[in-house]
Each structure stands twice: as C-alpha cells, then as structure tokens.
Amino acid sequence: MHMKLLDEETILVSKYPPGVADGPQIEANIQYVLDNFQSPFGTPYNIEWIDAPPGTNGNYPNTGGPYNTYSNSVFVNKTIMVPIYRPEVDAPALAKYQEMMPGYTIVGIDVDNPDENLITSKGAIHCITHTIGVADPLWIVHQPIDEVNAGSTVTIEAMIKHISGVAQAKIFWREEGTNTYNEVEMAPSSGDNWAADLIIPNTPINIEYYIWARAISGKELNRPIVAPEGYWTIQVENLSADEWAQNHISAAYPNPTTGKVTFNLNAIQGAVKVEIHNLLGQKLYEANLESGNGKVTLDLNQNWQGTLLITFEGDFGKVHKKVIKL
Numbered sequence: 001m002h003m004k005l006l007d008e009e010t011i012l013v014s015k016y017p018p019g020v021a022d023g024p025q026i027e028a029n030i031q032y033v034l035d036n037f038q039s040p041f042g043t044p045y046n047i048e049w050i051d052a053p054p055g056t057n058g059n060y061p062n063t064g065g066p067y068n069t070y071s072n073s074v075f076v077n078k079t080i081m082v083p084i085y086r087p088e089v090d091a092p093a094l095a096k097y098q099e100m101m102p103g104y105t106i107v108g109i110d111v112d113n114p115d116e117n118l119i120t121s122k123g124a125i126h127c128i129t130h131t132i133g134v135a136d137p138l139w140i141v142h143q144p145i146d147e148v149n150a151g152s153t154v155t156i157e158a159m160i161k162h163i164s165g166v167a168q169a170k171i172f173w174r175e176e177g178t179n180t181y182n183e184v185e186m187a188p189s190s191g192d193n194w195a196a197d198l199i200i201p202n203t204p205i206n207i208e209y210y211i212w213a214r215a216i217s218g219k220e221l222n223r224p225i226v227a228p229e230g231y232w233t234i235q236v237e238n239l240s241a242d243e244w245a246q247n248h249i250s251a252a253y254p255n256p257t258t259g260k261v262t263f264n265l266n267a268i269q270g271a272v273k274v275e276i277h278n279l280l281g282q283k284l285y286e287a288n289l290e291s292g293n294g295k296v297t298l299d300l301n302q303n304w305q306g307t308l309l310i311t312f313e314g315d316f317g318k319v320h321k322k323v324i325k326l
Contacts, residue, residue, distance in 0.1 A: 103230015
C-alpha cells in the first residue's frame, strides 16, 4: 500500500505531511532499509517519494480519513494502473509516474467515487490484484549507466537468461534529440553475462539506449520492456579526468562506520589503487583493483579509530575521501 518497487534499484514510497498518520513509521522503515539492505547491484536503493492525498474532507488516516496512496498501483505488461481520487491531487502524481517510467502507459483508476468506492473497502489497486507470471520468460537484468564523460568508452553489461539459451543480444543507442537508433552487437562475457563497449561521442550530448535479446527458441524481449518508446538515458559530461573521478567516486557509506565501508566506482574505468591512511599520515592499507567499474567494500581493522583518509589512484589522478571509524 505504501511502497512499490519500480525496478531493481528504485522504491516508490508514499509520503505524508510531517508527523501525520503513518508518515513517521514509514520514514523510519525506509531508513532501516537504507541502513541494512542494498539493491541486487550492491548499491543503495533510490527512494522516490509521492504525496499521499487526504480524503475529500481533508482528513488523513489518523483523523478518520482513508488511506489514499498512489503507490498502491500495479504493472500490467507495458501499462501501470494507478489509483486516483480527485483531479486536483491526481495530476501531479500521474505526471510523476510518467516522469519516472517513460514509455509506459499510465492509466488512472478512480477508486474514490461515490458509487464504487474501493478505497473505503480497504483496497486499491495492488491490494485487490494477483500477479500472473510471464510464460516462457526471457530475463534481462541490467544496471543502467547514469553518467559518462564525453569521448570515453563505457562497457554495458547485462545478465540474459532463457531456458533454451540466448542466441543474440544488441544495444540500441542514439543521441538525445535524434530519431534513429544505432546498433551494437553484444557478446557473451562470462556465465549468463553479455557485454559490449559503447564509444561515447566527443560532444556532451546525452545518450538514450535500450537492450534487445533473442532466445534460441525465437522469443525476443527489450529492456526496458517499453523500448523503443521508453529507454535509459546516459548523462554525458565534459570534464577533465580528475574532475570526473572526483564526481563519480561516491562518498563512503555507511559513514560513520564500525566495520565495513563501501564506495561506488561505477563509472570509473581502468585499474585503481586504494590506500588508507590515518591523520598522522601512516599507511594502514593498500590494495590494487583490476577495474574500478563497480563498487569496493573495505573491511576496516577494529583497531583503527577516528578519521581515516581513503585514496583512490588511477589514470584519473588521485581522489581522497574521508571515513569516520567508530
């Protein structure tokens, strides 16, 4: 009712005004998720908030109003069915859905009309539906690329599986503002993973892309499934190597920490050396990563205390991050 997984990394959550109804408990629960769980890609979940409107009398659940939420929605193939209540509160919510889920058809279902008031019957829309699984599924799992530097080469990877095996996979891409997609063949890399290098043009124009695959049985699938109308967008920047690295090596999380600490290096290419120093300049740790494309988790020694300086060094130069070790 209050939370909806939009994809592997994104959670849509209902938001109440400060201190109202279930709002404090929802916020505490989401913070617990962020503190204790990561997405399947090993990254923090991206939380999207969507306002839960009051009832027609202005009341929220804590003062007798209904549980009106827009997160109580359901995917039906390339359509998202969203409960709606009144035009003046529905319009921003439906616009947010369209912004978050480009290419999907967003359909509002009135659950608060006098003749068929579903919301006061304790359920809408997800609450009263059942999921029907896809027959003979072709599975494509891909962590979208958010940002790259102009003129760079980025490796796009996906896990692609089908019971009959996978015959072919491609990346379709285009510069933002154009209509025609270019094609790049993907090749098996390891296990069920497929990959291809995408050469980013030298101009800072964003790239739109999607992945297509065909199983040996002949079944085909796009991801996002609404492609080519829906797609992922890569933000293309024009930065120096050290500026790029400084912006794209994440802050430490959790921070402060009592043990392990993680950094996202998703857009960093090539080998990376990692060093840890204390404030006295003493080197406590050193390691070499063959590739920075992903994340690194450091298990900090229990005897290390206070502020630690983490240095990442590669073709981009050096980037320093601070961690508080409790």
